[in-house]
Amino acid sequence: EDQVTQSPEALRLQEGESSSLNCSYTVSGLRGLFWYRQDPGKGPEFLFTLYSAGEEKEKERLKATLTKKESFLHITAPKPEDSATYLCAVRVSGGFKTIFGAGTRLFVKA
Amino acid sequence: DSGVTQTPKHLITATGQRVTLRCSPRSGDLSVYWYQQSLDQGLQFLIQYYNGEERAKGNILERFSAQQFPDLHSELNLSSLELGDSALYFCASSVGGEGEKLFFGSGTQLSVL
Numbered sequence: 001e002d003q004v005t006q007s008p009e010a011l012r013l014q015e016g017e018s019s020s021l022n023c024s025y026t027v028s029g030l031r032g033l034f035w036y037r038q039d040p041g042k043g044p045e046f047l048f049t050l051y052s053a054g055e056e057k058e059k060e061r062l063k064a065t066l067t068k069k070e071s072f073l074h075i076t077a078p079k080p081e082d083s084a085t086y087l088c089a090v091r092v093s094g095g096f097k098t099i100f101g102a103g104t105r106l107f108v109k110a
Numbered sequence: 111d112s113g114v115t116q117t118p119k120h121l122i123t124a125t126g127q128r129v130t131l132r133c134s135p136r137s138g139d140l141s142v143y144w145y146q147q148s149l150d151q152g153l154q155f156l157i158q159y160y161n162g163e164e165r166a167k168g169n170i171l172e173r174f175s176a177q178q179f180p181d182l183h184s185e186l187n188l189s190s191l192e193l194g195d196s197a198l199y200f201c202a203s204s205v206g207g208e209g210e211k212l213f214f215g216s217g218t219q220l221s222v223l
Binding site: 031032034036041042043044046049091097098099102 | 112114143145152153154155158166168200202208210211212213214215216217
């Protein structure tokens with residue numbers, strides 16, 4: 001069964017304290033891995049797409065990387081406005097489904 | 111603003127009732143996806159339509175149904191509602207039908223009392 005697992009469930013950081021979020025996946029065939037950001041009461045907002053192992057994407061303080069079994073979202077020198085839930089999703093081959101992980105809730109304190 | 115419009119924003123109803131959630135995709139997007147988000151289940155894929163046709167089905171209950179109209183807007187119908195159906199329902203759209211980059215609406219919060 002296709003599965004996406006994110007860790008940790010929640011992460012509390014001080015402003016400027018860099019860290020990483022993990023997304024591990026078990027799928028029959030990966031057609032793309034996505035990162036989304038979700039603020040309370042809002043819909044997820046697209047951040048990155050990664051397609052193959054070794055690929056990296058960056059946007060401001062965020063950097064996403066991909067291996068054959070997992071992806072990391074690195075947050076460098078976070079600010080309070082980076083506080084949100086970060087969702088990982090995979091698109092699987094053999095169908096047209098995008099499966100989401102449960103997310104990591106990030107809290108950044110000033 | 112993602113460009114995806116969902117109505118209503120909030121819906122309060124009773125068990126056994128039927129409701130309809132509406133979604134207008136971004137201009138030019140042919141695919142519409144419906145997701146259910148609850149605290150204990152996360153974001154669960156329900157169903158996808160592409161240019162009016164059903165494309166993929168996820169964990170959608172038989173009491174739920176959806177359709178996409180010629181103008182590409184979509185409706186999700188939930189019937190015989192139960193307490194456990196209370197959740198945030200999101201609609202998303204994309205240009206193609208391959209589940210690539212999704213643009214989400216702000217959701218409909220359904221409360222079944």
